Amino acid sequence: MDKDLERLIKYIRKEEVALFIGSGFSIKAGAPSVWDIIDAILEEGGQSFKDDLTESDRKQLRLVSEAFVNECDGRNDLMTLLKNLFVFEPKDCSDQQTLTKIPHIKQIFTTNYDTLIEDAYPKSKCNIVTANEGCAYTDAHSTTIYKVHGDIATLNNSASIIITDSDYKNYFKNKHFNLIWEELKQAFIKKHVVFIGYSLEDDNILDIIKTVRDCIGSSMKGMFLVAPHFSELKKNKLKANHVTYIDALAEEVLTTILASIKDNIADDVRHNNVSKETYDKFVDLNGNILTTLRKTEDGNEIEKLEVKQGQKRKETISFTIPNEIMSEINDSRFNDEMTVVGSSIKVPAYKIPSEKMINFSHHLNGIKFNGKDDISCLYIAPTIQRYETKFKIPSIKFTETVTIVKYGKNGVIYIDMETPICFIKIELHTANNKIIDVTSRVESKETYKNNSEALKWIDALIAMCKQGQIVKFDGISITSNQTNRNAIAEFNKVKAFYKTIRDIENDTDVIFDFYDQYSDENYINALYIYHYLTGKGFLRKVPQKACLKFVIDDRDENNMPIEKFRNDTFVMIECTPLGSIKLNGKEFQIPFRTTAYMDCHADSITAINEHEYEIVMKDAKYRYMTWCTNTRPKQEGTVLNLGNKRIG
DSSP states (O other), X not given: OOHHHHHHHHHHHTTOEEEEEOGGGTGGGTOOOHHHHHHHHHHHHOHHHHHTXXXXXXXXXXXXXXXXXXXXXXXXXHHHHHHHHTOOOOOOOHHHHHHHTOTTOOEEEEOOOSOHHHHHSOGGGEEEESSGGGGGGOOTTSEEEEETTOOGGGTTSGGGOOOSHHHHHTGGGOTTTHHHHHHHHHHHHHSEEEEESOOSSSOOHHHHHHHHHHHHGGGOOOEEEEESSOOHHHHHHHHHTTEEEEESOHHHHHHHHHHHHHHHHHHHHHTTSSOHHHHHHHHHHHHOEEEEEEEOSSSEEEEEEEEOTTSOOOEEEEEEOOHHHHHHHXXXXXXXXXXXXXXXXXXXXEEEEGGGOSEEEEEETTEEEEEGGGOSEEEEOOOOEEEXXXXXXXXGTEEEEEEEEEEEETXXXXXXXXXXXXXXXXXXXXXXXXXXXXXXXXXEOSEESOHHHHHHHHHHHHHHTSTTOEXXXXXXXXXXXXXXXXXXXXXXXXXXXXXXXXXXXXXXXXXXXXXXXXXXXXXXXXXXXXXXXHTOOEEEEOOTTOEEEEEEETTOTTSOOHHHHHHSOEEEEEEEEEEEEEETTEEEEEEEEEEEEEEEOOSEEEEOSSSEEEEEEESOOSEEEEEEESSOOEEETTEEEOOBOOOO
16 A cells, blocks of 8 residues: 555545545536536637637636636626536435545535535435534534535526636635534644545646645644545645655545555554544444443453344454364364354354464444454354254153254264253264264353242253153254163252242242252252251251261260160261351351261260360261251250241
């Protein structure tokens, strides 16, 4: 890209440019050129009029029109001629349409009489200023078009049209334009000005530049002129007036500008190089996109990208990676996993850190939103299908809707189903389009939302583990060929936990907002909470091969003699502070836990000191009972008073 054009584009991206548009910008659309207007005036004036002009004069519109007015007494005739010339059907307005897609440019000055530019903008999106009065109604947030030589609509007021040599000479004194002239001077101070559609052969642009420089001096910012194939003479004129020349067609430059903004608009808004308002307008105009921005310490973060309702969405990601990574991906040697959008299901994926990528770009509807520097990594996963299907176990009349994710890898079809409490992962091994083997496993979720649903699904999982059970989903029917007793035992533990949670919510005032999944700790805490709140004790089996140790002081009159411990069965009472326990996001205070081990037998008794003994019970086979109370238990005669807390 030409370095001057590149510099100009950077100014535009920062909203630091105003345009100055001439007649050449309208020719493609069918508007009369300067030469068309000159020819029409010469024709209207007749041969004698034409002969009175020098060849040099006949090349300048301002001199031809001046002579026509003076010699033919035809100011009104000149206006009529102009009016007729500018009655045309627009043809190719693509340049004007491209201009409307660049909201970064909010000031457009034009010497054109036609209305092609303003007609390209929605009426509510631009301000048109044809005389001083219009300056009072400009909107800094909208594009303003200043008609510095008048407008075809104002031809009835011939004083508002600048066309003759006298008009040009008196331009800066014309009462119709003095406020517009002030706006123009401010534009040269605050903005870089770009001239488009000027040939310098019959334009007063250099006069305007010189006049502005005389008024504001060195405060002027940079100036550019876009036009193709200027002679060295013209280039030198521009250089003498500190105007940077860009040798190109207007449509080429506008197309390049628009493409560059599309590639950089996201970065520009992230780094505060463009206003949020202009950013929003641009992505809407050029991509039918709505986004959400969040202010950060350094700029803005694009949080959400949406295509407007009813509009198409075309999203593309392109990147280049080293050959060795590509080989691993082709061989399905995945190194990570990713969550499928719209579910909690994870599938195998290959994670590529951004530093290992050669390049990367993400476009939505033609606008680039992310490059290599905007991402930390890229995940590549197998092609997946995600949809909902019915999951059925006919024997227990179970039918529920599940989200399913299906993908293939190395000749195996993987089907992952998301249920309220778990993920069911099924592998279908196929050969010749027939299923030859089926394996499945269950992965519990860390939390779940509905305990009633949990109880239904745990019964379904238990049923699936029994021999002969038929499971139907997605047009597939699978029959279990054996009973998985270990799995049934584990699922029954989970079921007991779910039931305890149900009892807590049914029998007490406690309501949980969410539920932690089963663990041994969560289950015992649930039992503690339920029985503390209801004032009841609960029985549990002593685990097999349990080793229970107690320290007994023979000075405690409530303890039986040590010799009896050696020979007799006994009840062992243990009371410990419990304190704060947590379950399902709630915290409960339970002062004491008292446990009674019944029908105990000592495996060994070891003296610690003169009065204290360690009693070990191994391989206990009996149950124990636990109470959760506010106070320590007290011995009252032969009765142990547990001081249970009761409610209701």
